[in-house]
Amino acid sequence: MNGKALIDQAKLLDILDIEATVLAETVDGAREELRIPHCPGLTVGETARHIGSVYRMALQWMRTGDSPQTWQREPGPFQSLRDYVVSGARALVDELARHDPAAPCSTWWAADSTYGFWRRRMAHETTIHRTDIQAALDRPVTEIEDEVATDGVDEVLTLWFSHRLTVQGVAGTRDGTVVIRTGGKAWIARVTPGGIGAWRLPAADIDRADAGRINAAITGPPPTVYRWLWGRLPDDAVQKEGNPEAINQMWALMRVATR
Template sequence: MNGKALIDQTRLLDVLEIEATVLAETVDGAREELRIPNCPGLTVGETARHVGSGYRVALEWIRTGDSPETWQREPGPFQSLRDYVISGVRELVDELSRHEPSEPCSTWWAADSTYGFWRRRMTHETVIHRVDVQAAMDLEIGEIADDIAVDGVDEILTLWLGHRLTVQGVVGTRDGTVAVRTGEKAWLVRVTTGGLGAWRVPGTDIDRTDRSRIDAEITGPPSNVYRYLWGRMPEIAVHREGDIDAINQMWALLRVATR
């Protein structure tokens, strides 16, 4: 399985820093107890801490070569949530900038053991949570560029559903294959009672053999499909056809993968 990003790695690093700044400025002075829509129990304050902590986890993992046991999980004394997020992302971006994206680096996905993995993973972590805090504060949701959204669709399907659930031994309750199409790209998600997998299809072409196995299909604008798969938009935001139960099973498995 190819785990590499679908877009330029320099662009990913730029987007990571921009999105983190928007998130940090949005939460600055906000009511921390505001609830995040579609994420039961999660608040604006918890989201900012989660993101700031995530930057520090990634940085320690990169530096030590393994999953860290300790890191700064909370803002320090007199440190605002804004500064906690900003200082975390700046240090992470500085470290990532020192290395070529293709350079080997410890990660939690064998399909992409490079510094590029962390550029991609932390960018999408930040984009989704930026959307969360804007939604919680009833602000206009900032645009997600098509190329970022398409790459995000690829990541959630191949990394989270295809890899993470396989490692956890999660399987389906029924067999079903769902095609996902957006931004001139396509993916197949196969869920069975014995296992599951997700893979890219070259372009939007699905060969005759695979097409005969497809039970359902999801299509829509890249940003909508991206946010729908992450559970941040309702089903009416995308077009769903075919076996809706197969789609619902895939969507439910994504919630398990990304919780």
């Protein structure tokens, strides 16, 4: 499976830096108890703590070469949520900038054991949670560029839906194949009782062998499909065609993959 990002690695680092800044400024002074839409039980405060913690976890992982056991998971004494996010992001961006994105680095995905994995993963982690906090505060959700969202669609399907569910031993209850089309590209998400897989096609066209097995299709603008796959938009935000059971099964499994 190809783990390479669809956009330039320098841009991914810029996205991480910019999105972290926007997230931190948005959370500054916000009511921490406000609920994140479409994420039951998740609040603004928990989201900010999570993202600040994840930055520190990723930094430790890169520096030690293994999944860390301890890191700063909460703001320190007299440290605001804004400063907790900013300081974590700054240290992470500085570390990533010191390494060639193609250089080897320990990760949790064999398809991409490079520093580029962390640039991509942290950029999308931050982008999604930035939209969460803006939505919770009932502010306009800053637009996500099409090429960024398209790369995010690829990441959530190949890394989370395909890889993570496979590692967890999750499978479907019935055969179902869904094609996802957006940004001039296409992906196949296949679910069977024996396992789950998703992959990007070389182009937006479906070859004859795959076409005969497709049960349903999802289409929409890249930012919409991206946020929908992450469960951040209503079920009817995207255009659906074909067998609803195949889509519903994929949707339910996406929620398991991304929780």
